[in-house]
Amino acid sequence: MLTFKRQRFFVYMFILGFALVSAGCGADNPLDDSNTDEHHLEAFGVQVYDGTDLLVEADGTDVTGSFAVTVGDTTDWLSILFLGEDGEWYDPEEKLAEEENGEEEVHEVSLAITTSDDEIVVVAGDHESGTEWQFRVVGVSAGEAALRVTTLHGDHEDYVSPEFAVTVTE
Amino acid sequence: MKIVIRFFLAIVLLLLAGFPSTAAAEALAAGESAALIPECGCGVAGFVLDGESGEPLGWVDVLIEETRYAEASHSDGSFHLSRLSPGTWTIRAMRIGYRDVLRKVTVVEGDTVGLMIHMTRANLALQEVEFRVKKAEGSFLHDPVQEFNARELERELGLTVAESVDEEPGIAQRSMGPAPARPVLRGLGGDRLLILEDGGKSGDLSASSSDHAVAVDPMTAKRIQVIRGPEAFIYGPGVLGGVINVERGSIPQNLPEKFTGAATLGGETVNSARGVGGNVEFPLGPLGFRVDGSLRQSSDVGTPEGSLDNTSTETVNGSGGLSWVSGYGSLGFSASTFDSEYGIPGGFVGAHPNGVDISMQRQGYKSKSRLFINSKSVRFLELDASWLRYHHAEYESSGSLGMEFGVVTKELDARFHLGNQGPFSRGVLGVWFENRNYKTGGLTFTPNSVEQSLALYLFEERVLGRWKVQGSIRGDAKTVRPDEERTSIVVGEIRNREFSGFSGSFMIERQMNPGWSVGSVLIRSWRAPMLEELYSEGPHLAAYSYEVGNPTLVPEYGTGLELYTRFRKTRAETRISLFTNLFDTYIFPQNTGEYSARRADLYLYEYRGEAVKMGGAELYLWLKLSPHWDVNLSSSYVMGILADGGENLPMIPPLFGSLGFDHTLGNWTLTVDFAGAASQKNVGEFESPTSAWLRVDLGVQFQFVIWGFLHTGAATVENVGDVSYRKHLSRVKDILPEPGRNLRILYRIHF
Numbered sequence: 024m025l026t027f028k029r030q031r032f033f034v035y036m037f038i039l040g041f042a043l044v045s046a047g048c049g050a051d052n053p054l055d056d057s058n059t060d061e062h063h064l065e066a067f068g069v070q071v072y073d074g075t076d077l078l079v080e081a082d083g084t085d086v087t088g089s090f091a092v093t094v095g096d097t098t099d100w101l102s103i104l105f106l107g108e109d110g111e112w113y114d115p116e117e118k119l120a121e122e123e124n125g126e127e128e129v130h131e132v133s134l135a136i137t138t139s140d141d142e143i144v145v146v147a148g149d150h151e152s153g154t155e156w157q158f159r160v161v162g163v164s165a166g167e168a169a170l171r172v173t174t175l176h177g178d179h180e181d182y183v184s185p186e187f188a189v190t191v192t193e
Numbered sequence: 194m195k196i197v198i199r200f201f202l203a204i205v206l207l208l209l210a211g212f213p214s215t216a217a218a219e220a221l222a223a224g225e226s227a228a229l230i231p232e233c234g235c236g237v238a239g240f241v242l243d244g245e246s247g248e249p250l251g252w253v254d255v256l257i258e259e260t261r262y263a264e265a266s267h268s269d270g271s272f273h274l275s276r277l278s279p280g281t282w283t284i285r286a287m288r289i290g291y292r293d294v295l296r297k298v299t300v301v302e303g304d305t306v307g308l309m310i311h312m313t314r315a316n317l318a319l320q321e322v323e324f325r326v327k328k329a330e331g332s333f334l335h336d337p338v339q340e341f342n343a344r345e346l347e348r349e350l351g352l353t354v355a356e357s358v359d360e361e362p363g364i365a366q367r368s369m370g371p372a373p374a375r376p377v378l379r380g381l382g383g384d385r386l387l388i389l390e391d392g393g394k395s396g397d398l399s400a401s402s403s404d405h406a407v408a409v410d411p412m413t414a415k416r417i418q419v420i421r422g423p424e425a426f427i428y429g430p431g432v433l434g435g436v437i438n439v440e441r442g443s444i445p446q447n448l449p450e451k452f453t454g455a456a457t458l459g460g461e462t463v464n465s466a467r468g469v470g471g472n473v474e475f476p477l478g479p480l481g482f483r484v485d486g487s488l489r490q491s492s493d494v495g496t497p498e499g500s501l502d503n504t505s506t507e508t509v510n511g512s513g514g515l516s517w518v519s520g521y522g523s524l525g526f527s528a529s530t531f532d533s534e535y536g537i538p539g540g541f542v543g544a545h546p547n548g549v550d551i552s553m554q555r556q557g558y559k560s561k562s563r564l565f566i567n568s569k570s571v572r573f574l575e576l577d578a579s580w581l582r583y584h585h586a587e588y589e590s591s592g593s594l595g596m597e598f599g600v601v602t603k604e605l606d607a608r609f610h611l612g613n614q615g616p617f618s619r620g621v622l623g624v625w626f627e628n629r630n631y632k633t634g635g636l637t638f639t640p641n642s643v644e645q646s647l648a649l650y651l652f653e654e655r656v657l658g659r660w661k662v663q664g665s666i667r668g669d670a671k672t673v674r675p676d677e678e679r680t681s682i683v684v685g686e687i688r689n690r691e692f693s694g695f696s697g698s699f700m701i702e703r704q705m706n707p708g709w710s711v712g713s714v715l716i717r718s719w720r721a722p723m724l725e726e727l728y729s730e731g732p733h734l735a736a737y738s739y740e741v742g743n744p745t746l747v748p749e750y751g752t753g754l755e756l757y758t759r760f761r762k763t764r765a766e767t768r769i770s771l772f773t774n775l776f777d778t779y780i781f782p783q784n785t786g787e788y789s790a791r792r793a794d795l796y797l798y799e800y801r802g803e804a805v806k807m808g809g810a811e812l813y814l815w816l817k818l819s820p821h822w823d824v825n826l827s828s829s830y831v832m833g834i835l836a837d838g839g840e841n842l843p844m845i846p847p848l849f850g851s852l853g854f855d856h857t858l859g860n861w862t863l864t865v866d867f868a869g870a871a872s873q874k875n876v877g878e879f880e881s882p883t884s885a886w887l888r889v890d891l892g893v894q895f896q897f898v899i900w901g902f903l904h905t906g907a908a909t910v911e912n913v914g915d916v917s918y919r920k921h922l923s924r925v926k927d928i929l930p931e932p933g934r935n936l937r938i939l940y941r942i943h944f
Contacts, residue, residue: 040578054599
């Protein structure tokens with residue numbers, strides 16, 4: 024049987040233990056006060072149009088279409104539209120603005136288009152025009168290469184598309 | 194009682210004489226020891242002596258196995274384990290160069306039990322062998338608790354816990370650069386091999402990903418325990434691999450008699466590593482205090498084929514604890530911090546091209562209390578509580594934040610340590626609760642979640658003549674609640690999950706004749722999926738993968754069976770173990786071979802539960818060749834395949850073996866060790882094979898008592914031949930081999 028002193032000791036033990044476990048029940052997670060709550064593009068696919076013609080599409084990892092250009096030529100301005108998980112067109116900046124819960128701040132999202140071999144093909148003039156991102160493809164030398172569309176939030180990648188084939192002919 | 198009175202008289206003599214002098218030592222050696230036992234109020238007190246010379250032995254770890262109370266004997270050989278409750282306790286004395294001594298003592302209310310421990314000075318050549326024998330014993334489940342004390346760890350002390358126990362039979366280390374290394378036992382890692390600090394969770398995320406480091410520094414460890422079999426289920430339900438418990442002792446469990454401590458300096462040439470650490474313990478009235486800390490820095494690791502970029506580390510670790518020790522038990526509290534910056538190399542499959550820098554911090558607050566209960570059936574109650582706050586951020590080479598994790602873990606563990614209970618002689622009955630608040634930031638879609646677990650467990654042991662039986666049973670319930678329930682096109686239906694299940698183990702051993710025994714261990718493990726396995730979604734930059742959870746995962750059940758035999762005589766020892774582990778649903782991230790839809794530059798790793806078969810064997814042999822020469826040989830093998838289809842499991846270590854020779858000259862021990870592995874061609878999908886390798890290490894250890902302080906040290910030249918070799922469990926193996934020739938030095942002064 025526990026004596027009174029032992030019972031008191033027992034109570035102290037539990038007070039100490041439970042005080043520790045219940046401590047900091049509020050904002051105790053290191054990320055509760057973090058300013059690094061990044062917002063990211065929730066794109067799931069991308070489409071590239073030449074005017075109204077769909078040139079290439081990535082829906083998830085499914086890729087259709089390819090680019091073709093001749094050496095020395097430059098394509099017309101090609102427009103990029105992103106797809107959300109529901110398959111609908113998706114404007115990353117609108118989405119990011121909504122995430123601010125009423126705040127009108129629009130986060131900096133930029134476009135980067137990379138090629139697998141810039142001795143065969145390069146990308147020129149990628150920029151934002153109104154609500155669209157646009158770019159042009161320049162054929163450098165004959166061959167096969169690949170092109171990838173990337174969005175950057177700050178300086179890290181949010182969305183990286185599958186590679187699209189590019190054929191440059193004489 | 195007479196002997197107690199004599200011991201009391203000894204205290205008087207001791208007080209009159211001051212600390213034991215050579216004369217006291219001579220008296221002790223002459224068999225007059227009983228008259229010199231020091232008093233400590235109640236509990237156990239005594240001296241440790243060299244069995245041959247009769248000289249007092251200082252710095253011997255004297256440990257009460259049941260409570261983990263421990264004290265190092267003073268330079269005069271005295272030790273005091275005060276304020277113990279009545280009952281029978283097991284005392285273990287350990288010091289490098291001496292054979293362990295196990296003694297049973299019975300403490301009577303109000304009395305001090307005097308104990309003279311005569312340690313047999315192992316033949317100097319035995320020092321290292323003894324260490325290896327002990328380690329080898331621990332690699333077999335029939336010896337479920339294995340001890341590495343701080344002295345023994347000195348030779349092997351590495352940057353991480355994994356490195357410190359690596360290459361012991363059955364143990365390998367999974368690594369992704371030097372810092373984020375984690376042990377793997379018989380091919381089992383992650384949550385199947387718990388890593389604890391002072392019996393509690395370390396609060397880090399090392400079990401969930403290979404680039405996450407263990408937030409425990411072995412430099413401040415007093416002992417490292419490897420626990421397997423039935424006793425491991427006190428700590429968790431999924432411990433088919435076992436438990437590695439780093440005993441730091443941040444909360445004193447015994448009232449130190451005086452100011453004691455140790456200071457350590459260490460360094461390595463292969464990565465320009467340098468480290469300093471220390472600890473002190475001292476009393477202040479009824480309070481015992483302990484403060485420890487360590488600081489380590491290292492640069493990029495050198496290999497025979499060049500430097501492995503972005504592998505530098507910097508770690509600061511410290512804790513302070515105090516405990517109120519009374520005759521009823523102890524109430525203790527500690528605060529600790531662990532801060533580490535380390536790099537993950539890049540440029541190989543499964544890694545970020547330019548590497549990633551990781552910053553992790555952990556703050557911990559723990560309480561540890563014990564209440565002795567004067568009952569035959571319940572010896573004492575133990576209540577441990579902890580609050581751990583962990584932050585982990587991964588930065589790209591540009592310096593921008595990639596991912597961030599914040600985890601707050603709260604644990605409460607109440608254990609009744611049982612005495613004679615029905616047919617059993619020893620046991621533990623406990624209840625455990627854990628609340629884990631998990632948040633992510635940066636480039637991830639993994640939902641913030643809360644995980645709660647509750648468990649009830651029972652462990653019992655019975656020794657009956659030549660038979661020894663242990664058993665444990667544990668029931669667990671766990672809920673995982675994401676902050677919002679939704680359907681993700683990638684992950685699936687993210688929803689609350691609830692799990693419950695039973696686990697346990699049974700061990701039986703029979704001594705066939707003196708020196709020879711056989712036994713068997715049966716294990717049934719249960720492990721609920723971790724929330725990372727259920728819901729994770731996002732690019733994991735350090736692992737250069739896109740991880741996708743699986744909300745439909747079911748608990749992982751494992752069944753393990755081991756058969757073993759051991760033979761031990763004065764000049765030889767052999768152990769052989771055969772084991773098999775079967776999993777109904779072994780959960781692991783499997784490279785799907787496809788790219789992520791959101792990040793088509795990253796491979797998609799999806800958590801899956803698959804039936805798995807594992808099996809293997811371990812062999813240990815020790816021979817005493819002459820009074821000064823010993824040889825030891827060990828080998829371990831494990832294989833693992835998917836039950837459906839027979840594909841190999843990834844990250845399974847190859848056949849490993851080691852051969853060591855030890856020679857002693859005075860206080861110096863010289864060692865030559867050969868270690869090697871066969872090629873591993875049984876690889877998982879998207880995993881590269883590794884070639885066979887052989888490495889030679891040369892080492893020297895010393896211990897001296899100078900000016901009343903014990904000085905110990907070790908210097909080891911690792912990989913003498915600067916051989917270029919690759920360990921299979923290293924994720925870095927695709928670009929560079931293991932470290933080249935390395936001089937590792939460690940010096941410690943004990944005061």
